[in-house]
Amino acid sequence: MAPSAGAAPSAGTSGSSIGENIQLLVDRPDGTYCFRLHRDRVYYLSEKLLKLAASVPRDSLVAPGTCFGKFTKSQKFRLSVTALDFLAPYAKYKVWVKPGSEQSFLYGNHVLKSGLGRITENTAQYQGVVVYSMADVPLGFGVAAKSTQECRKVDPLAIVVFHQADVGEYVRNEDTLT
Structure with missing residues (x-):
């Protein structure tokens, strides 16, 4: 997975639910985490896992981390329930x-x-x-x-x-x- 394929959830999705607390998802005490775009889906994963995923061919990579949501055909971001455990503690x-x-x-x-x-x-x-x-x-x-x-x-x-x-x-x- 290429590091340049980064994406953050768009406004109106998790950003509007947790506001500025989204920074707490990236800078965590157990390491640095990031959002990455892979096949129209946004994944949340640690930088350590990102480096390991880079050694897997893109076609073989199913899910590099936790799926936060996906982009629809009309390019709107749809938040997935798999992000709930990460977003709920920070919800405003x-x-x-x-x-x-x-x-x-x-x-x-x-x-x-x-x-x-x-x-x-x-x-x-x-x-x-x-x-x-x-x-x-x-x-x-x-x-x-x-x-x-x-x-x-x-x-x-x-x-x-x-x-x-x-x-x-x-x-x-x-x-x-x-």
Whole structure:
């Protein structure tokens, strides 16, 4: 894998979910990590692993690190659920869903106001959020359909978080996650 093939997640994806904390993903106490583009997918890996991957022919390389997401045919970046464990600890904006709504979210549905447990104060509309269970277990990603203030006064059947990715994809889409 060529070092010049670097890419960072675009704004509106993980950058909007964790903000300036993205620097904490690169400069870690256990070494320096980086983002690399390989076959329309963005991978997160240590520089040590990057050097080892450079000795493998590009055609034979399946996944040099953890897949953070991929670029669609229209060149938009789509965040993958495989990035959840790395992004959740640094998320600036969070949404907690009630236990009765967890399964619905894990089947790929949006979060309704009736299933909203809590939301981070001052979350703006269309802000990237990490969705948690009430037990603080990260379940996936989404985009706030309503701001925190709007969530307080909307109808119980209104969508408050648009679904992007969830841990249920490990089962539903296991063959396409690499």
